[in-house]
Amino acid sequence: MAVLPIVRFEDEIVEIVERNTVIVIIGETGSGKSTQLSQILHRRGFTRSGAIAVTQPRRVAAVSVSRRVSQELGVHLGEEVGYAIRFEDRTSAKTCIKYLTDGVLLRESLSNPVLNQYSVIILDEAHERSLNTDILLGLMKRLIKMRSSNLKVLITSATLDGEKVSVFFSGCPVLNIPGTLFPVEKLYSTEHPKSYIESSLRTALDIHIREPPGDILIFMTGQDDIDKMVKKLEERIQNFEEGSCMDALVLPLHGSLPPEMQVRVFSPAPSNCRRIIVATNIAETSLTVDGVVYVIDPGYVKQRQYNPSTGMYSLDVVQISRVQADQRAGRAGRTRPGKCYRLYPSSIYQEEFLDATIPEIQRSSLAGTVLYLKSLDLPDIDILNFDFLDPPSRESLADALRQLYLIDAIGEDGMITNVGRTMSELPLEPSLSRTLIEANQLGCLSQALTVAAMLSAEITLRPVQSKDTKRKPQTNMLPDGSGWGDHIQLLQIYESWKCVDYDPDWCTEHNLQVRSMKFSRDVRKQLSQIMQKMAKGPIDAQSSANQRESQEYTTLRKALCRGYGNQLAERMLHHNGYRTLGIRSQLVQVHPSSVLEANEDGQLPDYVVYHELINTSRPFMRNVCAVDMAWVMPILKKLEKMDVNKLSGGFEPEKCEQPLQQPQAPIKEANERTTTGGSVEDRIQAARERYLARKAKK
Numbered sequence: 225m226a227v228l229p230i231v232r233f234e235d236e237i238v239e240i241v242e243r244n245t246v247i248v249i250i251g252e253t254g255s256g257k258s259t260q261l262s263q264i265l266h267r268r269g270f271t272r273s274g275a276i277a278v279t280q281p282r283r284v285a286a287v288s289v290s291r292r293v294s295q296e297l298g299v300h301l302g303e304e305v306g307y308a309i310r311f312e313d314r315t316s317a318k319t320c321i322k323y324l325t326d327g328v329l330l331r332e333s334l335s336n337p338v339l340n341q342y343s344v345i346i347l348d349e350a351h352e353r354s355l356n357t358d359i360l361l362g363l364m365k366r367l368i369k370m371r372s373s374n375l376k377v378l379i380t381s382a383t384l385d386g387e388k389v390s391v392f393f394s395g396c397p398v399l400n401i402p403g404t405l406f407p408v409e410k411l412y413s414t415e416h417p418k419s420y421i422e423s424s425l426r427t428a429l430d431i432h433i434r435e436p437p438g439d440i441l442i443f444m445t446g447q448d449d450i451d452k453m454v455k456k457l458e459e460r461i462q463n464f465e466e467g468s469c470m471d472a473l474v475l476p477l478h479g480s481l482p483p484e485m486q487v488r489v490f491s492p493a494p495s496n497c498r499r500i501i502v503a504t505n506i507a508e509t510s511l512t513v514d515g516v517v518y519v520i521d522p523g524y525v526k527q528r529q530y531n532p533s534t535g536m537y538s539l540d541v542v543q544i545s546r547v548q549a550d551q552r553a554g555r556a557g558r559t560r561p562g563k564c565y566r567l568y569p570s571s572i573y574q575e576e577f578l579d580a581t582i583p584e585i586q587r588s589s590l591a592g593t594v595l596y597l598k599s600l601d602l603p604d605i606d607i608l609n610f611d612f613l614d615p616p617s618r619e620s621l622a623d624a625l626r627q628l629y630l631i632d633a634i635g636e637d638g639m640i641t642n643v644g645r646t647m648s649e650l651p652l653e654p655s656l657s658r659t660l661i662e663a664n665q666l667g668c669l670s671q672a673l674t675v676a677a678m679l680s681a682e683i684t685l686r687p688v689q690s691k692d693t694k695r696k697p698q699t700n701m702l703p704d705g706s707g708w709g710d711h712i713q714l715l716q717i718y719e720s721w722k723c724v725d726y727d728p729d730w731c732t733e734h735n736l737q738v739r740s741m742k743f744s745r746d747v748r749k750q751l752s753q754i755m756q757k758m759a760k761g762p763i764d765a766q767s768s769a770n771q772r773e774s775q776e777y778t779t780l781r782k783a784l785c786r787g788y789g790n791q792l793a794e795r796m797l798h799h800n801g802y803r804t805l806g807i808r809s810q811l812v813q814v815h816p817s818s819v820l821e822a823n824e825d826g827q828l829p830d831y832v833v834y835h836e837l838i839n840t841s842r843p844f845m846r847n848v849c850a851v852d853m854a855w856v857m858p859i860l861k862k863l864e865k866m867d868v869n870k871l872s873g874g875f876e877p878e879k880c881e882q883p884l885q886q887p888q889a890p891i892k893e894a895n896e897r898t899t900t901g902g903s904v905e906d907r908i909q910a911a912r913e914r915y916l917a918r919k920a921k922k
Contacts, residue, residue: 228256229402230264237261237399238268241344241376245368246396248389249380253509253554255401257380258289258348262321263297265344271320273374274343279326281354282506283309284479288486290314290323310651311680311747326356330596331651333363337600344376349509350389351381351547353583353614359593362611365393382509382554383547383580392613406557408519412570420522421449423567425456428500431518431565432461433469438517438562439499441507441555445526445541450476453502470496477503477513482739489513505544508551512558519556521549523568523577529587532623535791535808536837537589545578583614590616590624591654595633598640599648625871626807630790630862631658638871650754652676655835659787660755668779669755671715675780677748678714679835679847681740685713685817702734707821709832709849711784712777718744785851788833789859793845795830802832802845805860812837815844831856 230237230251240247251257262276270276280286290307299305306315308324315322326347333339345364350357364377379389386398417423424442431440444450457474477489492515493499501513505525525544530537544552549566556562566573585593597610628634633644633654640648647657656676663672685702703716717734721741724730731738785792793802793812801813814820814828815838822828835847 228260229254230256230260233399233401234264234268237264240397240399241265241270241378244397245372245375246364246377246379246393248384248386248393248396248398249378249401250384250386250398251380251382251401253382253551254512254558257401258285258512259292259296261346261348261378261380263293266321270344270376272343274341275319276321276344276346277329277339277342278321278323278346278348279329279357279360280323281326281349281352281357282479283325284481284486284506285349286323286325288490290321291487292490293321293323311743311750326354326360327651330356330359330363334596334599334648338370339367339375340371343374344378346378346380348380349382350379351384351509351580353581353585355584355588355590355593358583358585358612358614359596361389361392361613365611368393382551385580389613406559406561408553408557408561409563410553410566411563412566412573413568416568416572417522420524420567421453421456424453424520424522425460427520427565427567428457429460431520432472432498432500435518435563437470437498438560439493439501439513439515440518440520441513441516442500442502442520443507443522443552444502444504445524446504447476447478447480450478450502450504457500457502470498472498472500474500474502477501477507479504479506505548507555508548513555515559516555517560517562519552519562519564521552521564521566523549523566523572527587530589530620531839532589532617532620533808534810534837534839534843535589535623535804536810536839536843538839543572543577545581546573547580549573549577585612585616586614586620588620589627590620591627594621594624595628595640595644595648595654598628598634599645622868622871623807626866626868627790628654629866629871630806630859631655631787632789633658634871636865636867636870646758650751652680652751655787655791656680657787658789659783660751661758662786663780663783664755664758666779666783668783671777671780672783673748673751673755674715674718675711675784677744677751678718679711680747681744683714683717683740683744684737685717685735704821705819706777707850708777708781709820710818710847711835711849712780713819714847715777715780718748781849781851782855784833784849785855785859788835789862791834791837792851792856792859793832793834794856795828795832802828804837805856806863807866810837810843812843812845814848815846818846818848820848820850 237249249257249261258278262278265271265276280289286307286309290305291301294301294305297305302314303316303318305321306319306323308315308322308328310325310327329345339345347357347360347364350361361379368375368377386400390396390398413423421444424444428440428442442453444453454474454476457472461472461474471494473493475489477486489501490513499515501507501516507513523544524541525548526539527542528537528539553564556564625634625638628644629636631654632641633647635641643658643661646661647654650657650660652660656679660669660672660676663669703713703720705713705716717736721727721730726745728738731741790806792805794805796803796811799811801811804810804812814832820828820832829850831851831853832845832848833851834845836845838844838846
């Protein structure tokens with residue numbers, strides 16, 4: 225195996241680390257920075273006074289890189305070398321090199337703000353500009369002032385603007401390390417193809433037939449595209465005449481793959497066989513696959529974006545940046561001169577691609593981030609002026625403050641509450657953390673733990689289309705949520721699985737992914753251990769009795785209403801949809817996959833909570849559950865008293881880039897909403913009485 229470029233710089237790296245507290249290392253794709261830097265520092269004695277922490281933005285990378293390093297050092301994974309990701313920790317007292325997601329390191333800083341268990345902290349893949357990495361950059365800037373004598377911070381990246389980071393850290397040194405071992409020829413298309421999947425397929429087959437041996441790496445936007453491409457490639461290759469070309473092994477690579485399938489990607493191909501790897505952008509920099517000689521780059525990536533003015537996520541296929549395009553091309557020059565087939569004209573690369581990817585912190589909901597910063601309880605942290613490398617908009621920060629206020633995580637003065645402090649200790653998004661706390665008070669914690677685990681594991685129900693097109697798609701006789709909605713259905717599915725002793729065959733029979741269901745069980749176990757400290761009694765025994773007493777899952781729905789206090793919606797009387805309540809007003813519909821049921825008159829519930837708003841063909845609420853008006857009223861009363869200036873710590877609106885708008889009340893319907901005064905409760909009750917009166921006349 226060729227010596228990785230970074231190894232040639234070992235003496236220079238050690239010297240610069242010894243002389244400086246913060247160092248930026250720009251190592252091109254394939255330089256070996258993720259696997260070798262920690263080993264160099266360990267070899268040169270930097271683990272004598274503490275462990276080396278290496279953060280990764282992706283769970284798959286944290287696991288695979290730690291596995292590779294443990295193999296290279298000849299130690300068992302989980303001993304001297306280990307990893308920690310959300311809901312999984314494979315480390316021990318002996319661990320001196322620890323790979324972990326950036327989110328896990330943030331959680332560790334809550335219980336130990338100075339992170340004195342580490343002598344070196346390496347923020348790897350910083351160019352991906354993940355939300356958590358950007359927060360860590362700000363925290364490291366504070367931490368080095370407190371631990372400048374016994375802490376080294378290394379920011380490593382393939383393409384990060386090193387000078388920008390150097391300025392952020394008061395002029396710290398920048399070390400550049402070359403990465404691509406061999407030249408890569410870049411071949412552009414003359415025009416943009418109508419279908420990047422079909423164009424990628426044709427290009428891959430053409431390479432396979434005409435080009436010398438060497439693996440092919442194809443970039444796709446997501447798991448669905450990967451599955452389609454893998455299937456099409458396998459079908460076409462099987463139809464080739466025997467002996468007309470070498471064999472091919474087609475392998476997917478994405479974050480949802482089971483570990484045993486991820487490992488296959490890093491194993492060399494059999495003799496006289498070419499590997500064709502179909503991957504998401506996880507293969508741009510996070511993971512290096514040896515043997516790739518040909519890269520196919522359609523020029524797209526799937527990107528999740530949040531709009532704070534609507535509270536809505538969209539998952540869009542967008543053009544990549546020039547930085548990403550260069551990273552993809554670099555994957556072809558690892559073992560010998562390679563080729564990158566860019567399925568777009570060079571003019572698109574030069575004129576339309578952005579220089580770099582928009583940082584995640586500028587396109588995400590910041591409720592969890594703000595809760596974390598508040599929970600640090602540091603008097604000099606100003607949320608709206610926190611030292612970010614690229615600050616988010618004031619609108620996004622104010623949106624997060626309002627969300628946290630409505631679920632009791634912060635008070636009217638913007639200070640974190642006891643509830644908020646407890647929420648910050650849970651490795652969940654704020655809405656689910658708040659649900660668990662409320663469920664503990666109401667005596668339905670076991671059920672809420674199950675729902676939180678199922679949502680965290682992102683259990684996907686795969687409907688089977690009925691022959692009757694007028695009927696909803698069926699899901700292989702799965703529980704139906706008793707008419708209350710998707711959260712209840714997830715609970716029922718898990719409990720049905722539990723009744724058959726977690727039999728994997730049951731999952732297969734009901735079209736559920738076994739790995740995801742097993743993961744939900746592991747998540748639930750860990751959440752149970754965390755919540756046990758605050759539970760009033762035995763978790764499972766308590767809620768089992770509760771469920772028998774209430775078949776309508778009333779207490780669980782009430783806990784969900786409290787947890788999703790900023791994610792409420794009221795059914796519109798004159799529209800086929802709902803109007804969101806809380807901090808913004810938006811007309812949306814229930815997602816077609818929901819099991820929420822209408823009553824005998826065909827009417828959906830008056831009020832629902834939703835786990836997520838997503839804009840696809842139109843605005844939809846996903847994972848919806850019916851709630852009662854009596855539970856909604858206290859939240860709407862809080863909304864009337866909300867003052868954004870106080871929540872944010874008293875900043876002056878005129879200092880903002882744009883004036884912050886107070887959240888609008890739900891838009892009133894003609895002839896159905898009064899325009900005069902009266903409390904929210906009075907107006908809603910009046911509207912409900914008019915609706916019931918009309919219904920009685922039918």
